[in-house]
Amino acid sequence: MIATRPNRNVLLIYTDQWRYDALGCAGHPVVQTPNLDALAVRGTRFSHCFVQHPLCMPSRYSMLSGRYPSSLGVTHMGVPVPEDAEVLSCVLARFGYRxxxxxxxxxxxHANRDHREAHPAYGFExxxxxxxxGVYPDAYRAWVQRHHPDDLEASAQVAHPPAWEAWQRVLGQDDGIRHPENLDPYRTRVYEGxxxxxxxxxxxxRSIDYLRRRASDREPFFCISSFYNPHSPLVAPQRFLDLYADRSITPPCFPEAEDAERKARGWDDDYLVQAMRGYYAMISEVDHYVGQIIDALDAGGLSDNTLVIFTSDHGEFLGEHLRWGKGYPAPDCVxxxxxxxxxxxxxxxxSAVDTIIEAVDIFPTxxxxxxxxxxxxxxxxSRLSLLQRHPAESDPSESALCEDAEWKHLRTRNHRYLxxxxxxxxxxxxxxxxGEYHDISRDPDARETLAAMRHRLALRLLEKERPAPRVWPY
Incomplete structure (x- = not known):
């Protein structure tokens, strides 16, 4: 039975590969995000939010279920989320939410399936x-074909994943979508459409259209507007690249050994800066559209009863640690x-709340x-109390747990333990x-800290246990 429909809504603006520091309101000297900065003024920004896995699929499933990856049995890529998974959309649908x-x-x-076929619902009506x-014949490509047919070729400016090419070859299929070859995903390019x-x-x-319908029928909703940017490859419209044409971008500062290694690889300052420029341009493009979505929310009279959340599934190395993308060993930038x-x-x-929170906290909040x-x-x-009042100081016992089948990771206020x-x-x-470049686990002066981190990790693993309930003592 569906409960009485509530009168509150939730809009979750979800991005991919967005670093924690890449916001104007976070103090970044170059990145331009006026709309997100304005949203932060209207609400609460958490400066120390950590995801539970450094890769897309485990992180997204973890956040939308409010559970840790090991509890879900999904600690790496390529594991399909069960169709009956108890994610937030399923829970809210039972309480009357669209x-x-x-x-x-x-x-x-997504590399071994036909994207024209119906996708499992996962509670989303x-x-x-x-x-x-632009990679597959999916909802985006259908939208381009319908509204911008001249841009079909431009929308496919990204390369096929190798696994997709192998799947098509083995099954003798060809989707007819032509993609560039030998593409450097971190060489910034202009979007040609x-x-x-x-x-x-x-x-x-599509999000604005959905919000307008909800403003018209006043049906309560939970909507995820999920952007792919600023994920590589670095492709952005010229006008967003132009935002950074005259801005001084400083490449990362490396320790001496890593600095020598990156130069040996040909990653000179110019290469790093052009990649950062492309990444920031993609961020500003998303910020531009976040502004349009928020404007639609305001215009529809929905802002007074809608919780807006902006976050990402993980960050981006962006050249730091001599890495690009995301993944192990999961430093703060990821x-x-x-x-x-x-x-x-x-x-x-x-002002931001600097309490350490985790992506799994979003569900119960x-x-x-x-x-x-x-x-x-x-x-x-639940972090509702933090949303209602900013704490005077942080709890020194705060920590964030990240986990994989091969390792466990604990981030506290001062240390990172693997x-x-x-x-x-x-x-x-x-x-x-x-500090994130230098492992001090063998430093005699760090013995007490190492022991304390082991103990804290053990306690965190015990705290997250959720044994199945018993129905009777015998």
Whole structure:
């Protein structure tokens, strides 16, 4: 039975590969994000939000279920999310919410399936899924063909994943979509189509259309507007690249050994700067469309009863640690993400809350804000109290847990600890100069800290246990 329809809404603006520091309101000296900066003033920005896995699929499933990857049995890429998974959309649908996902979802491997076929619902009654822009004959490409047919070729400016090419070859298929070859995903390029035919434009237009319908029928909703940017390859419309044409961009500062290595690889300052420029341009493009979505929310009279959340599934190395993309060993540039929440009852900014929170906390925070019972299997912690008042100081026991089948990771206020399956350990002082580059686990002066981190990790693993309930003592 569906409960009485509530009178509150949730809009989750979800991005891919957005670093925690790449916001104007986070103090970045170059990145231009005026719309997200304004959202942070209207609400609360969490400066220390950490995801539970440094890759897309495990991180997204973890966040939308409020559970840790090991509890879900998904600690690496390529594991399909079960169709009956108890994710947030399923829970809210039972309480009368209209549910939608527009853009990226990435609950399924996307290189070995026909994207024209119906996608599992996962509790979303409205789903326009496009996990990668222009790669497959999916909702985005259909939208381009319908509204911007001259830009079909431009929309396919990204390369096919190798696994997709292998799948087509083995099965003797050809989707007819031609893609560039030998593409350097971190060599910035200009989007060759019209500005309003990009994947980000697609997510915004379809989200705005959805919000207008909800404003008309006043049906309560949970909507995810899921952008692919600023994920590589670095492709952006010229006008967003132009925002950074005259701005001084400083490449990362490396320790001496890493600096010599990156130069030996040919990653000179010019290469790093052009990649950063492309990455920032993609961020500004998303910010532009976030502004349009927020304007539609305001115009429809929905802002007074809608919780808006902005966050990402993980960050981006962007050349740091001599790496690109995301993944192990999961330093802050990858695990730490932006998180802004704004809406009724949320204390306004501009100062940020520096309490350590986790992506699994978003699920119970939403259910708590909506006065919907949080399922007992959820492992995150509601942060509604932090939204309602900014704490005077942080709890020194705060920590964030990240995990893979081969390692466990704990991030505290001052340290980052890694325990591997083979028993080896790593310890980093995140506040020291180049601290995330130097493993101090064998430093005699760090013995007490190492022991304390082991103990804290053990406690975190025990805290997250959710054994199946018994029905009777015998």
């Amino acid at each position: 549910t939608a996902n527009i853009g990226k979802l990435h609950f399924l491997p 409205h789903a326009e899924i496009s996990d990668e822009p 019209s500005d309003d035919s990009t994947h980000s434009a697609f997510v915004a237009e 695990l730490r993400v932006p998180c802004i929440m704004a809406g009724p009852g949320v204390a306004p900014g501009p 939403i259910t708590d804000w909506l006065a919907v019972p949080t399922p007992p299997q959820a492992e995150g912690c 325990l591997h399956r083979d028993g080896s350990e790593e310890l980093y002082d995140v506040n020291a100069e180049h």
